[in-house]
Amino acid sequence: MSTATVSAFGQLTTGDGVRLYTLTNARGLRAAISNYGGTLTSLLVPDRSGTLGNVVLGFEALSDYQSPPYLQANPYFGALIGRYGNRIAHGRFALDGRQYQLAQNNGPSHLHGGRQGFDKVVWAAETGSGPDGATLTLTYHSRAGEEGYPGNLDVTVVYTLTDDNALRIAYSAVSDQATPLNLTNHAYFNLNHDAGTDILGHELTLRAGRYTVVDDTLIPTGELRAVADTPFDFRTPHPIGARLSQVPGGYDHNWVLDAAPGPVAATVYEPVSGRTLHVVTDQPGVQFYTGNFLDGTLTGRHGVRYGKHAGFCLETQHFPDSPNQPAFPSTILRPGHTYQTTTEYRFGVQGQLRG
Template sequence: MPTTAPFGQTTDGTHVQLFTLTNANGVMARITNYGGTLTSLLVPDKHGRLGDVILGFDHVSGYQSPEYLKSGPYFGALIGRYGNRIKDGRFALDGQEYSLAKNNGPNALHGGKVGFDKVVWQAEAGTSAEGQNLTLTYLSRDGEEGYPGNLRVRVVYTLTADNVLQISYTATTDQATFINLTNHAYFNLNHGAGQDILGHELTLNADRYTVVDATLIPTGELRPVRGTPFDFTTPRAIGERMAQVPGGYDHNWVLNHATGAHAAASVHEPTTGRTLDVTTDQPGIQFYAGNFLDGTLTGKGGAVYVKNAGFCLETQHFPDSPNQPQFPGTALRPGETFHSVSSYRFGVRKPR
């Protein structure tokens, strides 16, 4: 069974826990029920040495400090109701207008001021044929952060015998609403103080990306990546062409063959040999290179989180989909069940 340990108290005095999932290879995933947050993930390098490849903190206080709340990196958190941005913090659904909290300039971001990343989830640890798991549940009440409907959400983290961290999302509602659930883990496969991710080699299974305006809202154009710095159809170092992208990478890629479970992204870190392969059933993936990290946050083991200290691969529907009917739909209605699975497979590539 997974192990459980105290993880401190939230600012309102609620005690939260830290759950550790392990497998026979020594891989460990630690998750707290505060925000459903993945706080650490230990995986082997090419020498078999375990290392933590996730940015985060050793205590819940790190996720609630004034510095953290001001910078808002969402380290490892579950994101909802709606991951990514919604233009002007508003949308219409079935003829009704809804206003959301604007927490990212003129736009709503990642569910609002108190999204799923800042609530305490009910947690139950267990095991299955696939491996140790943690089931998290949360009731997002009608009107929470401006969203309609009572939304019941269930998220299951499972660590398998072959070093896959699987995240399964399920939700139902009693009123029509919009939903876009994801995890906001920051990865660094050569994690340590002062290390950045610019040398990681990234592949994205995407021939197009969503062009965005100055506030990172999609314009509606799905532009081919060929011949641009957004072309990761073959492995390229993250930092190789990033200077050509104003502000750095923080964009949604349109995944190819986006029906059923499909390959989304692959990463190789040459120094450690570690690899990460992401599969999902979602139509998009947000690749973010940690451009807004600025060294003001110090995490586990005294690691200072400088610019580009970690990267995110957020499996998702496209940003602002509620306002862009040409994008894949994100409405959930009574009697329907939202279900999605994303998997993160860790391995090593030995030198040739």
Template sequence: MSEPLITAAEFGPLPDGQTAQLFTLTNGRGLEARISNYGGTLTHLLAPDRHGQPGDVVLGFDTLAGYLSEAYQQAGPYFGALIGRFGNRIARGRFELDGETYQLATNNGPNHLHGGRRGFDKVLWQAEVLVEPTPALRLTYISPDGEEGYPGTLTVSVVYALTPDNGLRISYAATTDRATVLNLTNHAYFNLSADAQPDVLGHELQLHAERYTVVDDTLIPTGELRPVAGTPFDFTRPQAIGARIAQVPGGYDHNWVLAGGENFRLVATAYEPTSGRTLEVRTDQPGVQCYTGNFLDGSLTSKNGLPYGQHAGFCLETQHFPDSPNQPGFPSTVLRPGELFSSATEYRFGVKS
């Protein structure tokens, strides 16, 4: 075992002349995370397999140029990025708040997705290294009133920390000077085989959720919370991701209604048989968007020089439900002056022999 550590290095120049940084966090127990202040992006996450060999279990690139390339901008997978102001979709990019109607960009067919054309994934965050109680990275961004059409000046703080039991904990906090809507998450894509398997269809997944939000053909919720029992959305017991994916047109890109309210609790587990790696997800959020990399088409190249094809990774984006500002029956995503938004999600890694 070694001592926990955090180091910083230049990651590359941005088009506006600023320089992005890359921070490397190690917990001394085999877990290593690399995070850029460009987009708050988790670029690498190394976790040991059943033989103790580390492997990178998230999709991404070794250089900043990969995230700035035209191919990446066109594909828009949001590899490892912080997502805001509003993660997931808002129908027609429109919502009403306190009697006013706000129009956002429609950057995903007819709908608004992941904060708009220049969401939190494309901005340079202010970085601060923390050393107590364990090495961590705090990223801060002030989103001005009207940015991407959202009301209010929003101050956001996100802390990435590695825990002694091989967890990556992401803690979010935000305040506003005017009523707004907010749904923060991280868009990491996991492949627990560390790229040894070209897709994640053989991963076993369990979700502590007995309902999911039914969506229309543009992936906007209808408002129905349907039981998963008897459907291909039933992961209440461990199931291979690929076992029933063919029954879901396009693949999984849906929100599951998590059991346990908004307590910080275990909500999902995953297991990759060839490496033995396991993943446990804990959160205080009411939902998780499970996305199976349906739109990856081989146009982007992995760190190992291999194409990222369809289903190369899966996401477990802990969050509030899609289109919540337009769905009065869903948990509220409204943040008002004087309130503090606070949330945490932890991705913990282990092994099975």
């Protein structure tokens, strides 16, 4: 039987109390989510021998998410991202004849909603159950002008840990004024995380024939380049590390998902544990990031140091800098319309136990 429980997770420096919500499905999988930033702090799934292990980077205590080293590195472990996931060039965009200036918190760019994005607010939370499993519903009211964005925005995010071993994240939002919106989750996965190894041996498949070319500040140039004959071609499985040295700085790019044959955006297989991950989404893109900026200064559960390539992200999304790129799919939410998108991270195993 699926269950949802709640426990104290600590206090913010403001004195506000924060809670941790643990969803367990009928097969014993467990997802722990804090209402601080809607942060997925751990996700326990079985390996090929049936042993549960954590597959996301995170911490056991709220204080770790508030520590100076974490805030300085700001890796967004497991957090909900908004209003705009990814980058907006120079933190500026024009909408309906008006210019807007956002925080420039990533070099010259605006990144992941600004200095106080959705990853750093306390969400209202309510546990429940649905036909597919235990749920956690998070809501947040983002006031007009927050981080420079127009419109009062009401956001709802529902986490469901399904009884068929998927973590579903369903996002919805309404606004009283036109505003850019691009919500995602910034989980770092490592399907053999408990071993303290990097993710370079994970085998990745991405259903994408093109990617968005970026400049040296990771802002798209507007070109959607074919992946054929490049280290960005994951249309057939490749170890993440096999061609990484051919990509200056590592992978941190948006792939343009193919319209066919279906909603599976990515598949990952970790050969030692046998764990598999299938990412299913209705979004047009996915940001594949290989933890290039992790440097070992942060330590997670069981004393594991989070060094370079300790985890990978598959952030389902619209494209970076879309408010300034008219040829990209629009990210503008207008009054009277509802923003809705859903992504599932489906877990399984492959192969027999190695002797």
